[in-house]
Amino acid sequence: MPHVRPATLSRYLLQGQLISRGCLQTRPRVQASSITTPHVQLAQYLHTETSESPSNGRASVGVPFRKQLKDEAKKQKALGKKKKKKNVNNQVVDGWELTVGIEIHAQLNTAKKLFSGATTSFNDSPNTHVAYFDLATPGSQPLFQKETLLPALRAALALNCEVQPISRFDRKHYFHWDQPSGYQITQYYEPFARDGRIQLQSRDGIAAEDGESVSIGIKQIQMEQDTAKTLAQPGDVHWIDFNRVGMPLIEIITHPEIHYPATAAAFVRKVQNLLNAVDACVSGMEAGGLRADVNVSVRRTDDPSNPLGQRTEIKNLSSFKAVEDAIIAERDRQIAVLEAGGVIAGETRGWSIGSTETRHLRGKEGEVDYRYMPDPDIAPLLIAPDLVTHLRDTMGELPDDVVDALIRDFGLSSKDAMSLVSLDGGMRVEYFWNVVARLQSQLGANAPQEHKPCFQLAANWILHEFGRLTAERSDESALDLGFSQEGECIRVPAQHLADLIHHLYNRRITAKVAKELLWAIFRGRVPGEYHTVLDAIEKEGLWFEELSSDEYAALADDAVRGQEDILRQFLDAKVFPQGKLMFLVGRMVRLGQEERIDPKNAEAVMRDRIQSVYVPALKD
Incomplete structure (x- = not known):
């Protein structure tokens, strides 16, 4: 059965009349x-x-x-x-x-x-x-x-x-x-x-x-x-x-x-x-x-054989x-x-x-x-059987069906899928569907199969980054996000988040820039001071221009300078010391131009140079 939103489910009555404000009624609300x-x-x-x-x-x-x-x-x-x-x-x-x-x-x-x-x-x-x-x-x-x-x-x-x-x-x-x-x-x-x-x-x-x-x-x-x-x-x-x-x-x-x-x-x-x-x-x-x-x-x-005990x-x-x-x-x-x-x-x-x-x-x-x-x-x-049959046939997807679809189609963890479905009375998962629809139009017809990481990224931001927006930075920022039953968010419209995720997924902007853009959307600067997410990126020069391979290598050399004690721990290690590796990667990010560094690529370069350059040099 196709996905049916709760807002759609609530829009019928015995005679097909519409309701308002999420309550069943046959005429407008009136005062007592x-x-x-x-x-x-x-x-x-x-x-x-x-x-x-x-x-x-x-x-x-x-x-x-x-x-x-x-x-x-x-x-x-x-x-x-x-x-x-x-x-x-x-x-x-x-x-x-x-x-x-x-x-x-x-x-x-x-x-x-x-x-x-x-x-x-x-x-x-x-x-x-x-x-x-x-x-x-x-x-x-x-x-x-x-x-x-x-x-x-x-x-x-x-x-x-x-x-x-x-x-x-x-x-x-x-x-x-x-x-x-x-x-x-x-x-x-x-x-x-x-x-x-x-x-x-x-x-x-x-x-x-x-x-x-x-x-x-x-x-x-x-x-x-x-x-x-x-x-x-x-x-x-x-x-x-x-x-x-x-x-x-x-x-x-x-x-x-x-x-x-x-x-x-x-x-x-x-x-x-x-x-x-x-x-x-x-x-x-x-x-x-x-x-x-x-x-x-x-x-x-x-x-x-004992009977159940006395209940309270x-x-x-x-x-x-x-x-x-x-x-x-x-x-x-x-x-x-x-x-x-x-x-x-x-x-x-x-x-x-x-x-x-x-x-x-x-x-x-x-x-x-x-x-x-x-x-x-x-x-x-x-209660007539035909009424029961009609309600059963128009029930749509229940939470378990939605969770299964999120896990199956987008590769979400069961924890994230359950959170999406349960938050904000089900309105947050409706928002996710709206963001997904806009991302699919940007990524192409085969988006769910070829671009699962993109949708996982969107789910992660809707769950976790949205939580940071209302983490009591100030009374104003702690306002509700404003999800609606139609799957829209007043403070962060679905189209703006989809644009942001699309640029981040395609590595056109960094995660740090994306977070600043999200905050600008939440505060009403997009739309407002900037018409769209793209307008904000272009006016502020926020496009990601990644370091070249040679620049990464030079930055890695700078990061390990004076860190011989750390490098010696890689000599005879049976298990690669990931914590020490990330310490050196952190130095790379701090020493370089953070807006031009991809942490994953920096980690790959540092790992390669440790194994091919720095450790052999220590052995010699």
């Missing part, structure tokens, strides 16, 4: 106050006072994730605690078997909430997109928004699930200020998708103990409502933003088939990449659009590292309790960034506690 359904205009924030923390662990203080990490590190340092050294062999504890099941909650990429006409909102003013039903106002009724089904179905197909022709919604009862109705609408008994499976490979970062690959089963995927957003304030005050209540989620529930912490983290990462690839999810873990709960149990390995649940893990670290900490805690003769209690536990231990939150609720019941106000959800 202009929707036909009556909406409630609330105060900027509703707030409640309490002496306890939210019992469901959903509180959010509105602090960026990176700042949380820094603040926690400072706190631990102030307390005199040393950072726990990572144990490279922490995937297994001798005599014990770990079993993990995962529940992933992902916000769907939709324009409306699940059961009301209110628009989804992530950055708008608090409590400005709220319908009567969102607040459980008496007399209000749920109305299923069909647009929310499409990204959910794409997610289910990407996870190899069987879509159920009939599914139903249930009420899950619990009382907390973030759920105004006193229950959450979900699909506990009859979800819309079942029996999926994901194949993880070693390149996905699974534990070495799993070998080259491992298959993880998905029990079911269900649609459900999100809760309101709680923002903790000083003095035991919590502000409530109801913009989030009723937003459509999917909950992905695995079978308890994971046995290593690293594999659990790799599974969550793989799910996030798949959801991004099919435009099903709003954002990833780093932005709060995807959260993971893990169920952890341990049992001794001396008796294979760790709620709302917000990073891949947190998934792995929390599982390790909870596994070790349970083992310590059992070895001391204790009993593991079924409970819900929490995890804080930078912590080394899980903490008790509350006793574990069960099916009886939640009092599940079919929702009497919502009709069964009927």
